[in-house]
Amino acid sequence: MKKLVIKDIAELAGVSRSTVSKVINNYSDISVETKKKIEKIISRHNYFPSRSAQMLRKGNSDNIAFMSGRIASHFTVEILSAIEKRTFATGKYVHRIIPYSTNYDREVMYEIFRKLLYGRESSAVIALAMNPDPGILLKYKKTGIPLILIENYMKNAHSVNTDNHMAGFMAAQYLIKKGRKRIGLICGGLKEGTKAGYSYAAVERKAGFDEALKISGIKTGSQYMELVSYYTIEEGYELFNRFIEKGVKLDAVFCASGDMTAVGVMESAKKHGMKIPDDLAVIGFDDSTTAAFLNPPLTTVRQPIERIGAEALDTAVAAIDGKIKEFRHILIEPELIIRKSA
Numbered sequence: 001m002k003k004l005v006i007k008d009i010a011e012l013a014g015v016s017r018s019t020v021s022k023v024i025n026n027y028s029d030i031s032v033e034t035k036k037k038i039e040k041i042i043s044r045h046n047y048f049p050s051r052s053a054q055m056l057r058k059g060n061s062d063n064i065a066f067m068s069g070r071i072a073s074h075f076t077v078e079i080l081s082a083i084e085k086r087t088f089a090t091g092k093y094v095h096r097i098i099p100y101s102t103n104y105d106r107e108v109m110y111e112i113f114r115k116l117l118y119g120r121e122s123s124a125v126i127a128l129a130m131n132p133d134p135g136i137l138l139k140y141k142k143t144g145i146p147l148i149l150i151e152n153y154m155k156n157a158h159s160v161n162t163d164n165h166m167a168g169f170m171a172a173q174y175l176i177k178k179g180r181k182r183i184g185l186i187c188g189g190l191k192e193g194t195k196a197g198y199s200y201a202a203v204e205r206k207a208g209f210d211e212a213l214k215i216s217g218i219k220t221g222s223q224y225m226e227l228v229s230y231y232t233i234e235e236g237y238e239l240f241n242r243f244i245e246k247g248v249k250l251d252a253v254f255c256a257s258g259d260m261t262a263v264g265v266m267e268s269a270k271k272h273g274m275k276i277p278d279d280l281a282v283i284g285f286d287d288s289t290t291a292a293f294l295n296p297p298l299t300t301v302r303q304p305i306e307r308i309g310a311e312a313l314d315t316a317v318a319a320i321d322g323k324i325k326e327f328r329h330i331l332i333e334p335e336l337i338i339r340k341s342a
Contacts, residue, residue: 004047006024009041012045063093063097064126065125066126067126068099068127069101071100073232075231079308085309090317100112106197117140123316124147125140125146131152146320148316148319158315158329165204165205165207167204169211170336172209172212174338182219185225185253186240223246223248228257231257237267251280253282255285262282262300263298266294281341282299283298284299287300299336311330311332
């Protein structure tokens, strides 16, 4: 079958070549109707712009895209910082990591994936906690653009993950050994189509957490769990308030959603007159740079963030350079960091 070029797409859509080019490069002066029509034709015919032609037109704009729900979130900043540090250490892609935020909106996420695939030159994409449809991953595979997922595992993409099942299990097991019996869980989304969405890491952490409780015969149920959407201090505060309002009396909380939500939980508990860890033990996740300086210092499951960032960049660079042919899946062992909050 003849490989289509931009002229063919223009003829099929009944528009000029410049209009097709503008759609590919995400210009804003094209009507929604025309844009959808052209994108539908592009998708149907599996058309991909010539990367070499784009390089000639744009100059050597070789870069790696980085996608996240919110660039300003504490965890994202630390991952991006680790990637940046690795660029300087290796001399690869220094000042050429381009950040994109989805604002936790799936439509925006798909728009960015399409933009990077069909238009803007990008040698690879690193996506943090993104859950695209398998069809998107297949298209990236066909174009030869490496896609590296952090905190997710999917076919047709590379991945870098902490062993989240082990992490959930070790956090719950520690609390149980400390004599805690009414243990709450705050985690990311478990199902697509809900407000909290779907998080591969959250599902794995919950599975490990539930396994430890089941082995010990500790009571579980939906009343002992709350889901986050934005992973913020404020959300942690509100979700612990919700436990109080429901009349659920907890003696421990595992914030599988991260250290920031754990901060909110501790502040809410203090406002309700609870002492930490006497009345409520709290475990966070990530071991962010602030965890050791909280009052009390936060017990947390450490993800080696610098290693995660370094592995993601190294995988992207190796894939770009053609040094790896099979998809690489890196699983990193977590560590429980015991401080005074539990």
